[in-house]
Amino acid sequence: MPTPTAKSEATRELLVSTALRLFRKHGYEKTTMRAIATAADVSTGSAYYYFASKDDLVHELYRTLQDEHRALALPRLREGQNLGELLRIVLNTGVDVMGPYHDFGSNFVGIAIRPSATTSPFGSESAVARARAIALFRQAVAMSRPQPPLAIRDDLPELLWYAYMGITLFWVYDSSPDQIRTRRLIDQAAPLISKLVILSRLPVVRKIAEDIVQLIRGTRQ
Template identity: 55%
Template sequence: MAGQQLDSKSEQTKALVLETALRMFRSKGFAKTTMRAIATEAGVSLGSAYYYFASKDELVLELYRESVAEQRAAASKALDGVSGLSDRLKVALRAGVDALTPYHGFGGTFISSALPPQSATNPFGEASSQAREDAVGIFSEVIDGAKVPQFLRAELPELLWLAYMGVVLFWVYDRSENQRRTRTLIDGAAPLIAKLIAFSRLPVVKPLVEEALALKAKVRS
């Protein structure tokens, strides 16, 4: 019982530090917010803050992972009963933007810190890779309920995630109210992407797509 109480208190403290960091990032900006200031605002010792999160970047990575989980939960629920790749893709993209909305004030920093370049020296490489896999998994759910060319099915979730990251980049710089322009982009891009995927099965197009996939694999190796 005592161990459970300690675990519960530990989780509450971790959540408090995370919530405080988000609030301060939004109000003061990422660069002007220090770990010491977060600890002071949260009412915990600096050592306690560092116990849960080694740096501000690790805090942001955890926030990103939470946003991915929120996106996946919302998308999974909204996808139920939705057919057609265009509509299913639109659901996932909208869920992603909705989940990211609280971080728009420091969107550029949020994305760059949450998804740092993968390298042997990156201390968060494993965690960031897992976050990316979870995000790509959302688009696996998207195509599970849609008709897509079989030769493209294995690569499509990651390709759709890359398209989503393009939308996210647009969202970072979107200053329209409630990022209205980003949502307009999603509504127009989803059916266009679905049409391009449908065209990929055509005999004149398929070899070009296969060549592009081979190039993608070569670049990643």
């Protein structure tokens, strides 16, 4: 017999997978928690026990993707690699774990950009998941050689995460087989970003980089 913890985890996973299926079929707005519970053969009360709302189901998907991304990326990162190589690994493994959800991608964008959405990756409700994602980029930056200039080193992981969000949006609307165009974008963008980071040691480029850092810091206030 499964342990209570294993049974609870299985129920959570069932509710999330059922919700995704119904979101694809009926749309987010028309899908109710009652419908999700019924389709999963779980009582409505039990569904609300695990998730207070549909938005909580989306946040659970965030957390699952974060855990899978870290588990896939971390063993491949090597101390002393240049930032471009490390960034390519982090970005490609991010696309790897999102792969099974590609047909849900456009639906997700529609959910996340609603004015009142609590599911936006940029919102306060997503702060924990966002911090975990940025932490993976922070680890890549810390392992890279040569190290990025001190002036941008602390803020660079967040800047890289914003770049990752842009690539994710490109991936959502990439209809090429196995999203090969997104892979090409990553392979070209990762070394370019690395070169720009190194060039930020130069006075002219450093001023631009510092302006970008200040811009990002301003969005946190």
